[in-house]
Amino acid sequence: MFVRLSTAIAALSFLTSAALAQGTKPTDPQIAHIAYTAGVIDITAAKQAISKASNKDVKAFAEDMVRDHEAVNKQALDLVKTLKVTPEDNDTSKTLSKQAADKLAELGKLKGAEYEKAYVANEVAYHKAVNSALETQLIPSANNAELKSLLQTGLKIFQGHQQHAEHVAAGLK
Amino acid sequence: MWPGHYLPIVTALTLGAMAVPAHAATIQIVMENLVVSPAAVSAKVGDTIEWINKDVLAHTATARNGDFDVTMPPKKTVTSFLKKAGMVEYYCRFHPNMKATLTVAP
Numbered sequence: 001m002f003v004r005l006s007t008a009i010a011a012l013s014f015l016t017s018a019a020l021a022q023g024t025k026p027t028d029p030q031i032a033h034i035a036y037t038a039g040v041i042d043i044t045a046a047k048q049a050i051s052k053a054s055n056k057d058v059k060a061f062a063e064d065m066v067r068d069h070e071a072v073n074k075q076a077l078d079l080v081k082t083l084k085v086t087p088e089d090n091d092t093s094k095t096l097s098k099q100a101a102d103k104l105a106e107l108g109k110l111k112g113a114e115y116e117k118a119y120v121a122n123e124v125a126y127h128k129a130v131n132s133a134l135e136t137q138l139i140p141s142a143n144n145a146e147l148k149s150l151l152q153t154g155l156k157i158f159q160g161h162q163q164h165a166e167h168v169a170a171g172l173k
Numbered sequence: 174m175w176p177g178h179y180l181p182i183v184t185a186l187t188l189g190a191m192a193v194p195a196h197a198a199t200i201q202i203v204m205e206n207l208v209v210s211p212a213a214v215s216a217k218v219g220d221t222i223e224w225i226n227k228d229v230l231a232h233t234a235t236a237r238n239g240d241f242d243v244t245m246p247p248k249k250t251v252t253s254f255l256k257k258a259g260m261v262e263y264y265c266r267f268h269p270n271m272k273a274t275l276t277v278a279p
Contacts, residue, residue: 064267071229071247153206157230160207163270 025141029088035138035151036076037093038130039069041100042123048104049119058116061123061168065161072154079150113172120169127162131155201225202273204232204245204265209273217278218258224251233266234273242266 026034042065049062080087103122110118134155142148197219203210205227216222226232226245234243240261245251258279265271 060266067267068230071231075229153229156206157228160268160270164268167269 026090026092026138027088028142028144028147029085030090030092031138031142031151032076032080032085032147033087033089033093034096035134035154036073036087037096038133039073039076041096042126043069043073044100045104045107045119045123045126048107049116052108052111053116053119054112055116055172057168057171058120061120061164064164065123068157068161072150072157075150079146083144083146085144085147117169117172120165120172123165124162124169127158127165131158131162134158197221199223202234202275204228204271207265207268207271209234209265209271212273213276214273215276215278216255218255220255220277222253222255222275224253226250231267232271234263235266237262237264 046062046065046069050059050066053059053062107115107118107122134151139148139151139155142151198216199221200214200216201223202214203225207228207230214222224234224243224245226247226249229247231247232245234241234245236242238259238261240257240259241253241263243251243253255277258277260274260276262272262274264273
């Protein structure tokens with residue numbers, strides 16, 4: 001189950017290493033787009049879990065992901081509107097979306113307990129990768145104070161999600 | 174939402190003036206960035222708890238012993254009225270890492 005590193009996670013790692021290597025930082029419109037995209041990816045994965053999973057804890061976790069990520073993304077949309085910033089699509093967002101779609105298809109082929117384990121394991125790894133990207137790349141790169149603050153709040157929320165996912169994963173063994 | 178010993182907010186507010194003894198306190202418990210603070214609260218029967226949710230997320234204060242289950246919509250404050258003594262551990266059903274205790278003296 002852990003043989004294949006989630007491709008979306010690879011994309012987030014790529015974001016960190018590539019940007020650092022070039023000494024370039026993502027701009028605020030790009031950061032907003034990446035953060036929003038990362039949220040949409042998790043919502044989509046959660047909706048798949050709600051329809052596929054039967055384990056009570058897995059389902060509840062997935063419902064929490066939809067509720068929280070939709071709430072955070074709504075905040076993000078409100079903020080970019082206030083700031084009159086247009087989120088800008090970029091290679092990181094594109095890679096994330098493409099690879100998340102592949103992961104979704106891969107998970108879609110699994111069934112029952114096997115699916116549940118794979119979904120939760122990916123949630124642990126995905127939140128870890130997102131949190132690391134937020135901490136080391138997106139938050140330090142954000143120029144606007146309100147955007148930075150929203151990302152910091154997001155980081156705390158997603159750290160909670162990671163712990164929650166780890167807890168659910170432990171219960172599945 | 175308010176099984177057993179808890180009254181709906183509206184009732185609590187309406188009855189508040191007559192039901193709450195003069196010495197009753199109002200205690201604030203804040204949920205912010207998925208942290209409950211203070212994590213341990215001591216109160217007395219007759220006190221009011223103001224559950225303040227500063228997050229953009231919904232939270233709950235759900236007693237492990239089933240005494241109460243308060244839902245706080247994002248950025249809202251919900252009030253409850255303590256009628257029963259005891260030490261209650263509670264958590265957020267949506268974010269099970271959020272845990273705290275409420276000790277209610279008679």
